[in-house]
Amino acid sequence: MWKTAEYAIMGRGHERTQVPCQDKTYSVSRNGTAVVALADGAGSASLSHLGAETATQAIAHELVDHFDELILNPDGQAVKERLLKVSVDALNETASENQCSLQDLACTLLAAAIKDNIFLLIHLGDGIVAMEKNQELKLASAPDNGEYANSTYFLTSKNALRHLKLFKGSTQDLNGFALMSDGTAESFYHRKSGQLSIGVKKMMDLSVLISDEKFDSFLDASFKQVIRANTQDDCSIALITNQALAPKTYQSLDRLAKYDLFEINPNNPAIAAKRLKKFERILAEIERCPNRLHAVSKQLHIRRKYLKRDLDVLVGNGLVVNQKGLYQMHLQQL
């Protein structure tokens, strides 16, 4: 099962000048197809926030409604032309509704769609697409900029078709994709080496391990407190991740990531390791047999007071759910 998550926040630059957030994200799932899309409106285009909104919705609906057709077409160039046309047609419609020019709606575009065991990915302009496969992080698509820091390619650029990148492939062993605007990529993509930071894997892994609600608050805290401080630009991200790989994902976490997940203070390694072991014992027991507090306590020989404290952490981050006193795994087979 593919899970999607999105987040966008106004940059510090736009907050000062009171320009709306020009990064927009959108996701849609139907007919067994899941799609995420992200667009970054051009800085000087007056209504580019509307352009970004229009483009993400248009491309997402095209991908979700015509996935099979697009995938089966062997002519990649024709698919690119079609996707570009759908996006630009939608922008033209928005332009006439708002009595503005097409250029006023200039924006980049990134989208990922998955159905059955096939993915389709498109990317125009700056921003990046990260991919996790076999629990390993890779760059799926690098930013496509002009020479200067304030130049890139937009849907409305003359040479958009030439710069539109299209990928398709198998989802075997694929953990997922993370689409990022350039503001977000500033924190996760090292331009010189082309390497991605460990934080990308952490985000993608957490998206399948913890509840939607907890993951949203994780994104909110991370972007508001850390990522936004690294740039003046708007920041956004759209993730599509494979929940079926949750057990492997958990096993692939390093010790520190597990400490984070269970809110364990790592300062005393011996105590931290012991705490981690205890959490894993509790999870294994609840997975084996969903049960009430006293029963789990009895089974594991942990005093109820301490077990309750640990279960609260697990419920808090969404690994375990408490349904009227019955503790059970949020995900099967962790």
Place this chain on the structure above:
Amino acid sequence: MSTSNLKLRMEDLVNNPTARVPICLCLDVSGSMYGDPIDELNEGVRAFYQELRDDEVAQYAAEISIVTFGGDAECIEDFANIERQTNIPDLEADGGTPMAEAVDMALDMLEARKQEYKDKGVDYYQPWLVMMTDGYPTSSNSDLQAAIDRTVDLVGNKKLTVFPIAVGDDADMDVLASFSPKRRPLRLQGLMFKEFFVWLAQSVIQTSNSMPGEEIPLDIEGLKGWASLS
């Protein structure tokens, strides 16, 4: 119920350098600048640095070099982050006006700096060349034409932004104009160097804060503080 403190930390992220705005000040320090003009120019350059240091982004983005022409063309300050440029030498007025040699040197330095950015994976904005003169160039005609052609070519290919500034009534506006195919040269009102450099710094600040797709228009209102547009 515990509340989760789960979030990314700084060590989960990468550290990319700030995108740079390389600016070369190509300044006439020939004998005719002696006295108040050179004093005011020195004040202006100091004000330029101060304005940039006061901005959260520009202090890391702006990179300045200074080439002077007075007798010889000379690089008196090579490109560096402005926080490292703590001892800018005072400019002294003396000698002729070898403008072509100075412009050539400035363009060489901008090219070299761009190459360093590329080699180190540092993003950058279009380089700026600021030319200030109060007289007529003493370079040979062929050197002058070569420098003009080189500059015009770069501007035409969107590789350079030129700010040509005339000081006083005796500056050769025609030659300044020939260096700048897109933008008319501006004449400094009196000795308002400081006002000019504060305006220039604000333009650098705007550029260093600009996002993809954003072009910074020339602040025409701001020009009126120091330039005559006639």
